[in-house]
Amino acid sequence: MREPGPAGGIPAGEWVQALAAAAAEVFGEDWERKAAELLAFLRRRLTGDYRVDEYGFDPEVTERLLLAAVRPLKERWFRVEVRGAENIPTSGGALVVSNHSGTVPVDGLVTMVSVHDAVGRHLRPLGADLVFRLPLIGELARKGGATLACNEDAQRMLSDGELVGVWPEGFKGIGKPFSERYKLQRFGRGGFVSAAMRTGVPIVPCSVVGAEEIYPLVGNVPALARLLGLPYLPVTPFFPWLGPLGLVPLPSKWLIEFGEPIRTDMYAQGDEGAADDPMLVFNVTDQVRETIQQTLYSLLVRRGPVFG
Amino acid sequence: MGRVVLVTGVSRGLGGRFARRIAADPSVDRVIGVDVVPPRGDLGTVAFVRADIRNPVIAKVIAGEDVDTVVHLSVLAYGDRAARGGRSAMKEHNVIGTMQLLAACQQATGLERLVVRSSAAVYGSSSRDPAMFTEDMGAKRLPRSGYAKDVLEVEGYVRGFARRRPDVAVTMLRAANTVGPGVSSTLTEYFRLPAVPTVLGYDARLQLLHESDLLGVLQHATLGGVHGTFNVAGDGIVMLSQAVRRLGRPSLPMPPVALGMVATASRRPRLRRMHVELDALLTFGRGLDTSRMREVLGFSPAYTTEEAFADFARSVPPGPLPRVLPALVPDAAGAGRG
Numbered sequence: 001m002r003e004p005g006p007a008g009g010i011p012a013g014e015w016v017q018a019l020a021a022a023a024a025e026v027f028g029e030d031w032e033r034k035a036a037e038l039l040a041f042l043r044r045r046l047t048g049d050y051r052v053d054e055y056g057f058d059p060e061v062t063e064r065l066l067l068a069a070v071r072p073l074k075e076r077w078f079r080v081e082v083r084g085a086e087n088i089p090t091s092g093g094a095l096v097v098s099n100h101s102g103t104v105p106v107d108g109l110v111t112m113v114s115v116h117d118a119v120g121r122h123l124r125p126l127g128a129d130l131v132f133r134l135p136l137i138g139e140l141a142r143k144g145g146a147t148l149a150c151n152e153d154a155q156r157m158l159s160d161g162e163l164v165g166v167w168p169e170g171f172k173g174i175g176k177p178f179s180e181r182y183k184l185q186r187f188g189r190g191g192f193v194s195a196a197m198r199t200g201v202p203i204v205p206c207s208v209v210g211a212e213e214i215y216p217l218v219g220n221v222p223a224l225a226r227l228l229g230l231p232y233l234p235v236t237p238f239f240p241w242l243g244p245l246g247l248v249p250l251p252s253k254w255l256i257e258f259g260e261p262i263r264t265d266m267y268a269q270g271d272e273g274a275a276d277d278p279m280l281v282f283n284v285t286d287q288v289r290e291t292i293q294q295t296l297y298s299l300l301v302r303r304g305p306v307f308g
Numbered sequence: 309m310g311r312v313v314l315v316t317g318v319s320r321g322l323g324g325r326f327a328r329r330i331a332a333d334p335s336v337d338r339v340i341g342v343d344v345v346p347p348r349g350d351l352g353t354v355a356f357v358r359a360d361i362r363n364p365v366i367a368k369v370i371a372g373e374d375v376d377t378v379v380h381l382s383v384l385a386y387g388d389r390a391a392r393g394g395r396s397a398m399k400e401h402n403v404i405g406t407m408q409l410l411a412a413c414q415q416a417t418g419l420e421r422l423v424v425r426s427s428a429a430v431y432g433s434s435s436r437d438p439a440m441f442t443e444d445m446g447a448k449r450l451p452r453s454g455y456a457k458d459v460l461e462v463e464g465y466v467r468g469f470a471r472r473r474p475d476v477a478v479t480m481l482r483a484a485n486t487v488g489p490g491v492s493s494t495l496t497e498y499f500r501l502p503a504v505p506t507v508l509g510y511d512a513r514l515q516l517l518h519e520s521d522l523l524g525v526l527q528h529a530t531l532g533g534v535h536g537t538f539n540v541a542g543d544g545i546v547m548l549s550q551a552v553r554r555l556g557r558p559s560l561p562m563p564p565v566a567l568g569m570v571a572t573a574s575r576r577p578r579l580r581r582m583h584v585e586l587d588a589l590l591t592f593g594r595g596l597d598t599s600r601m602r603e604v605l606g607f608s609p610a611y612t613t614e615e616a617f618a619d620f621a622r623s624v625p626p627g628p629l630p631r632v633l634p635a636l637v638p639d640a641a642g643a644g645r646g
Contacts, residue, residue, distance in 0.1 A: 047632040048553030051614075054545055054595050055439045056513045132592070133435035135509025142511070152438040152445070 055157070056142035059122070066144050067116055070109045077251050078210060080110060084258040085118035093158040093201040094261065095192060096123060096165045097288050099184055099296065100173030102211035103234045106249060107174075108167060111206060112144070114256050115163065123165040124157055126192075130171075130231070154195035165206075166192045168285075171231040175220075181212035182300060184293050190285035193264075194275040197284070202261035205288050207295035210254030213306050215239065252306050255299045259291050310337035313530060314375040316361055316409065317382030318351065319343035321492060322519060326381065326526050327354040335531060340373055342366065343382070344401075361405040367412035370419070377421040378413055379530055380406065383462055385455045385493060395454075402458040403465075410469045413476070421533045423479045423526065424466050428539065428596055429456035430482060433512075433588035440597040443482070443537045449588075463537075470535075479529040479605075484541035484596055485589075487616050488519030489623035494586055497576055500624055504552045505570050508561040512548040512593030515541045518616035521609035528607045538605045539596040542613040548590060555621050556631030564591070 020031075027034040041064065044050050052058045074080045088094070098111060108125055115123040125141070126149035132138040147153045149166065157164050167173060172185040196203050219235030239246030262284070267274035274280050313330055317323040318341030331339040331353045341347070341354045342361065359365045361382060370378070383402050413419055431437070432447035451457045463480065470478040485495050498504065517540060525540050552559040562570070564587065601607055611619065621631070 046553060047556075047630060048546075048550040049632050050550070052513075052545065052547055052550070054513075056511070056545065056547060056593075058547075129436040138435065139509060139511045142513070147439045148436065150436075150438050152440075152442075156438075156440065 055147045057145040058143040078254040080254040087258040098206035100167035100169040103215035107211035158199040175232040178216040190281045197275040200265035205259035205291045209299040213252035214249035313377045319347040370416045379423045433592040440595040442597040477533040477535040480537040484517040487620040505560045513545045518611035541596040556629045557627035
């Protein structure tokens, strides 16, 4: 049955066919289901019909937008090789402790995607307060599951059984000059260890090789950084000289290794326990730090050429 | 013999409703309502005394009527009827009024319980906040002005009173922002705007309390007499952006400076002070740990944050965008076509 369509001489049936063909082109064979899913997603977002947890974590946005945006970067650009994924607990609270590098915390995002793709769990990052003070970045961080790196939040998340990620080097780690690459900085005051001890969860050391080379930090503008309230203002061989082009990260080859979990449940739990013994906390902190440092060296040898 | 309850601030919103509700309770003999202005509605069996709590007359009322429970609801926020005299009148009412009331309470030998409606505003809002405040934590950035500072000072005086009168059970309720069809506050006025301005680049976590749960917890505390400070809020949070979408209203993200200008230019008096009271809250939000409320106080709110907001949203005329109200529209298929 052919009737003249509203747009002049072209029949309605052909319009529909053309649209279906276009949809199949964009979404693939399964296009009807995918288009319906996309519409449902848009409707939920538009009407606010979704749930966030008490930290502001929005699983839908994280999976569909954040992780999906970082995934090609992880797989095609940095060609990340994940080792030791079996060391990530598949249930219950655990603390993933990682080295931090790369001028911009891309390593955190890539680790989040790697953990999600390896074990299907969301890594909940602990971030510095600067992250939450910055517009847009703070908003995205909360939606992506991050919360403030403080003892209260760390313990709350761990005792809720979440997989929490922490980068104890902080700005000392990502903001260190290129010449100091793969040299671990001080691990803060070991607050993350006492949080793990109090909740009795295992610590999973995570070593990331490759992030150091994405934006080689060769200079800093401390005066301007202070003016902007930032910990450092990076100068790389390409930024700010090439403008926005300088923001493209170099395609280094990445290796991420999750080490054997370090148990903390043998230490007495609760506020009066080992978590308040500074000597013990420092010892465990050192143990974690040494493990990551040694793994970094062996991964570097394994990797071979930086951009290989 | 039942209890004799004195309620301050009965001429405003929830104060009168609470006084009527508590008067209907069989374990309560008499309820005396106090305020500086006469009540708008009918107070039922509540005996109304027009008195300024800033005035020593209040001591005579407490002693003369053998009051054993005082419920202090008279901490004003911006735009309350009794606070028309501006910020200085409001501060005087809140701080000096509380001091006078507590001085009168200290003299009253028969007093057994004091219930104070405080606010979660004492925790402030900042980027350095933990996700959930427990009662032992303080504000990371102390409120320097306005309602929050008043509440902070009121809490200080109440703590001082609790030290001087250890025989009195003092219940301090730090209520989250209250919403509901009958609530008129800066926050509900804000949500009633035809297009809701928000802070560009930030999305606040909001935890809310339904008005009936506020009345419920006040009654529970009045009759329970549990000593201590408690966060009171519904379970869960909604993001500000999510809340605005659920109202079906467009949001207007704008830089903080512009937001302040919009508020100042507004014809609604409450909103003129919005940037003072809500700026930080609408930027960073706030979460409350309510485990002490459940375990020690023994109260569970009937509404979660989402349900409280949905009930409030039903009282707001629909905006131009489609909206889904969970309980009314169980199957929302097709509602997304704008």
